[in-house]
Every structure is written in C-alpha cells, then in structure tokens.
Amino acid sequence: MIRTIVGGMIGVFVGVLAIAGWGAWDGYHEGYPIGQKLPPGAEAALKSAFVYAAYLGWTGVVAGGLIGGCAGLGSALVRSLTSSSAPSPRPAPSA
Numbered sequence: 001m002i003r004t005i006v007g008g009m010i011g012v013f014v015g016v017l018a019i020a021g022w023g024a025w026d027g028y029h030e031g032y033p034i035g036q037k038l039p040p041g042a043e044a045a046l047k048s049a050f051v052y053a054a055y056l057g058w059t060g061v062v063a064g065g066l067i068g069g070c071a072g073l074g075s076a077l078v079r080s081l082t083s084s085s086a087p088s089p090r091p092a093p094s095a
Contacts (some may be wrong), residue, residue, distance in 0.1 A: 005072070007070075007072020007073070008066075008068045008069035012060070013063050013064070015059075015067075016060040018055055019056050023049040023051060024050070027040075027049065028044065032044040032047050
C-alpha cells in the first residue's frame with residue numbers, strides 16, 4: 001500500500017513538472033500572447049510555465065497520479081507474489 005501511495009505522489013510531481021516544462025518550452029519558442037504579449041525568450045518561458053502549471057496542472061495531477069499509483073500497485077503485487085512463493089528459510093537448530 002505504501003508503494004502505491006509513494007508511486008502516486010511521485011507521479012503527481014512528475015506530471016505537474018511535465019506540464020510546466022511544456023509551458024516553458026512553448027513560451028520560449030512562441031512567446032506569451034496574453035496580457036503583456038511578451039516576445040519569445042526566458043521571461044515568456046517562465047510566465048508560460050507558471051500559467052500552464054496553474055491552469056493545466058490538474059491534468060498532470062490526474063494522469064501522473066494514476067500512472068504512478070498503478071506502477072506502485074503493480075510493484076507491490078509482484079513483490080508480494082514473489083516473496084510468498086519463495087521457500088522459507090529453515091529455523092536454526094536449538095542446542
């Protein structure tokens with residue numbers, strides 16, 4: 001269960017980071033056309049990254065959380081199956 005939660009949280013972080021990266025790339029190459037109408041460059045990239053993360057971050061949260069949670073759940077299930085089928089060690093002989 002812990003693996004599922006950790007996988008989901010890592011997926012949420014990576015999903016929002018990917019959305020912000022997409023916004024930064026778009027702002028750097030296309031500029032920022034809303035409000036100040038910034039030309040392409042670093043300032044437009046930072047502003048676009050923030051706006052993309054603020055408005056589209058929920059998509060990264062949902063997708064990343066689902067993918068990370070499923071990966072963590074699968075990892076936990078595989079670990080439980082492999083540990084239950086392994087032979088148990090023999091107890092130490094008592095003197």
